[in-house]
Amino acid sequence: MKYSALFGLAALALGFVACDEIEESTGLPQTNPQLPILTVDNVPLTPAAAAQQGINLIQANDNGGTINLATIETPADFPEGYRAEVLSIELGKDAAFTEKQTIQAVTDAEGNVNVQADDWETAHQALFGKNPGATTTYIRIPAWAVKGDQTIRLGNENVYYSTFSTQVTPFDLFDGYVIEDAYYLVGSFCDWDFSKALKFSHNEYDPYDDPTFTLKVPAFTPDWEWVIIPESTHSAGHFVDAPQSSFGVEFSNSLKGALVINDTQDYGTPGVITENVGMLFKVNMLDLTYEIEELPSVLYTPGNSNGWNFDNSQQLVSYETGKYRGFVYINGIFKFTDAPNWDGTNYGNSGTDGVLSTDGGAGNLELPAEGEGLYFADVNTNDLTYTLTYISAVNIPGGFNGWNINSTMTSTDYLHWTVVADLQGGEFKFAFNNSWDLSYGGAADDLQYNGPNCKAPEGTYLVTLDLTSVPYTYTLTAQ
Known part of the structure; x- marks a missing residue:
C-alpha cells in the first residue's frame, strides 16, 4: 500500500x-x-x-x-x-x-x-x-x-x-451547423460526375478551428459551372435532400462572395468561371464565403526525374512578366515548357550554358555538374536565360533554436523535407544552403519567396516541408 x-x-x-x-x-x-x-x-x-x-x-x-x-x-x-x-x-x-x-x-x-x-x-x-x-x-x-x-x-x-x-x-457554438472534414468541387467541368469531383485541401487543424479549404483548379473550357458539396453528399454519389447538402452562390459570375446553403437535391445557383485559366479557390465553410483567384503563370519541368509526365513535374511560378522561379528535382535530362503538354513553347538546349532555345528541334537540358538533387531554378523567357542553384542543405532556423541558420532537415526524395523539433510556440522559416539569401515563409498552405516568419504552436512536432508543387506547403504533426 x-x-x-x-x-x-x-x-x-x-x-x-x-x-x-x-x-x-x-x-x-x-x-x-x-x-x-x-x-x-x-x-x-x-x-x-x-x-x-x-x-x-x-x-x-x-x-x-x-x-x-x-x-x-x-x-x-x-x-x-x-x-x-x-x-x-x-x-x-x-x-x-x-x-x-x-x-x-x-x-x-x-x-x-x-x-x-x-x-x-x-x-x-x-x-x-x-x-x-x-x-x-x-x-x-x-x-x-x-x-x-x-x-x-x-x-x-x-x-x-x-x-x-x-x-x-461541449457547447455547440455553431447552432447545429456542421462543418465536415472534406469538401469537393463538382460541376460541368466533370459532367457533374461525383467520381471526378475535385477535393479541396485542408491543413492539420480541426475544420471548426480553421474552416478554410483551398483548391487549385486547372484551366477548363470557359463558362464552366461549379458547386461545392460536403463529404456526406459526395459519398452518396448524387445530390440529396439533406441539411447543408450542397453550396451554390448568390451571383454566378462573381469571383468573390457568399456561399448559399442548399438543403435539397436542387443545388441552387452554380458559380461560373468564364476564363480559360487555372484558378485558386479559397472557401471558408464557417463564414460561408469564397474567393477565386487566377493562378499565376507557370513553367513545367518534364524530364527524366518525373518520367516526362507533366502532371508530376515541378512548376516554376511567374514573379514578373516572363520570369519564373521555383524548386525542381533533377536526375537527368529535362526541358521547360509553358503548357502542361508539348503544344506550347518548349525551352531546350541552345548549346550555350545558361541560355535556352525555343527551336522545336532544340535538345534537352542536361543534368548539372553537381549531379542528382534539388535545384532552385530561375528562368527568364524574355531573354532566354536561366540559372540552376544546387540545394546542398535545407534549414529551419527559428526562435526554438536561436535562429540557427545551420539547422538542417532531411529528405529521402529531395522534395519532402522533415525534422522533429520542439517549436516552443515561436516563429521559424525555411532557408537553404545555410544562408538567408534564399528563404520561404508565411502561411502553412502558401509559402512565399522570402516571405514572413511562420507561426508555430507549443509542443514537439514533425515538421514536413513539401516542395512537390506550388504553392509550397508545410505541415506540423504532433509527436
Missing part, C-alpha cells in the same frame, strides 16, 4: 512545537507526537456515476451550470479541525495528460465535488478546439486538507485520488 504524508503539514501551525525546544521542567529536548501518516486509500473519493457515463456541458449549463463530479469523505483519523476537499481537477487530452488544463472545483458541506460548466468549456476548447462533437476526456482529481483559509495538498503533486475518462459533449 502506498503511503503519503500531509505534504508540508508542519507549516500549518497545528499547535505542535519544534522538537529542538527545551522542556523547562526537565531541561531535556521536548518530544512531539508523530504527525499522522495517511494512506492514499484513506481518503475516500468516488466519481459520480452520472459523470462516468458522460458529461453534457449544454445540459449542465441549462440546469444551473453546476456539474457534480465526485464525492469526498473526511477520514475519522484526519488531523483535528481539517476537512478533506477537492479544490481543482485536471482535464487531459490523453491518458498520459501530455496536454492538460486545470479547472476550479468546490466541495460543499456534504462532500460533493462540483465544477462549473463554463469553466469546463473554456478548458475543453483549449484542449480540443471548438468542434461540438463529443470527445473522450481524461480526468484526475487531487485532494487537499482544508482548515479555514489554510490548504495543503495531500500526498504530493503526483498523487491523485481518482482518475477516469468520460465522453464530454
